[in-house]
Amino acid sequence: xRCGKPLEKAEQEYCRDCSRQDTVYEQGRSMWVHREPVSRAxxxxxxxxxxxxxxxxxxxxxxxxxxxxxxxxxxxxxPVPLHPxxxxxxxYNQAEILAEELGGLLHIPVRKDVLYRIRNTRPQKSxxxxxxxxxxxxxxxxxxxxxxxxxxxxxxxxxxxxxxxxRTAKMLRLAGAQKVYFLTxxxxxxx
Numbered sequence: 036x037r038c039g040k041p042l043e044k045a046e047q048e049y050c051r052d053c054s055r056q057d058t059v060y061e062q063g064r065s066m067w068v069h070r071e072p073v074s075r076a077x078x079x080x081x082x083x084x085x086x087x088x089x090x091x092x093x094x095x096x097x098x099x100x101x102x103x104x105x106x107x108x109x110x111x112x113x114p115v116p117l118h119p120x121x122x123x124x125x126x127y128n129q130a131e132i133l134a135e136e137l138g139g140l141l142h143i144p145v146r147k148d149v150l151y152r153i154r155n156t157r158p159q160k161s162x163x164x165x166x167x168x169x170x171x172x173x174x175x176x177x178x179x180x181x182x183x184x185x186x187x188x189x190x191x192x193x194x195x196x197x198x199x200x201x202r203t204a205k206m207l208r209l210a211g212a213q214k215v216y217f218l219t220x221x222x223x224x225x226x
Contacts, residue, residue: 058197060204060215062107064100065194065222066092073221077192081129089129092220093136100218101141107216110184112138112145115191115203116175118155133220134190143188149181149210150203167198175203177210185213195223 067073080088114130122128131147138145154174177183189203194217204215 058201058204059208060189060200060217063189063194063200063217063219064103065219066095066099067221069193069195069221069223077220081192082125084126086127086129086132089132090136093133093140096133096137096218096220097140104141104143104188104216104218107188107214108186109143109188109216110186112143112188112190113150113207114145114147115189115199116147116150116152118152120155130191133192137190137218149178149183150206151176151178164196167196171198171202175206177206181210183207183210183212187212187215189215189217191217191219193221193223194219 069077076085076088079085080092112134114128114134116130117125117128134145134147137143152174153176156171156174187207189200189207191199194200200217200219204217207215
């Protein structure tokens with residue numbers, strides 16, 4: 036199992052997305068499949084200023100995935116960034132809130148000064164697979180002269196096709212991270 040997405044058949048090793056593309060991350064986990072009531076709660080967290088949901092989601096992540104995070108040997112947590120214009124409009128980055136809360140609960144440092152979104156991309160939810168890949172090309176960068184730990188955890192709200200995680204993990208690997216893992220609140224059904 037690589038991304039944790041539900042599989043159609045028990046004999047499958049990887050989901051459709053992981054079997055079609057090389058991944059630069061080691062492994063990942065998500066708390067829930069992206070459907071009601073989780074999808075509605077994430078929507079409120081992300082778009083309706085329910086920032087306190089971040090503490091609740093992070094608490095669930097720590098409780099249910101904390102042991103796995105320790106087994107992975109995570110040395111620092113990095114949130115998936117928003118473009119500055121989108122962050123100004125929304126007022127916050129939900130992935131940063133999750134990362135900070137989770138880092139506090141697990142006593143793992145959080146780095147918000149490493150990964151940047153340098154291109155204001157269209158929201159991924161409205162795009163097909165090909166458009167999602169094209170949309171994220173050149174969208175992320177790592178700050179110069181940043182020394183990354185060997186094992187890092189990317190944190191985001193939703194894993195749909197994995198394009199955002201793959202693209203950000205690639206940037207972190209190019210910047211020196213040896214192993215990149217991810218954790219999200221929910222994951223697409225993939226069936």
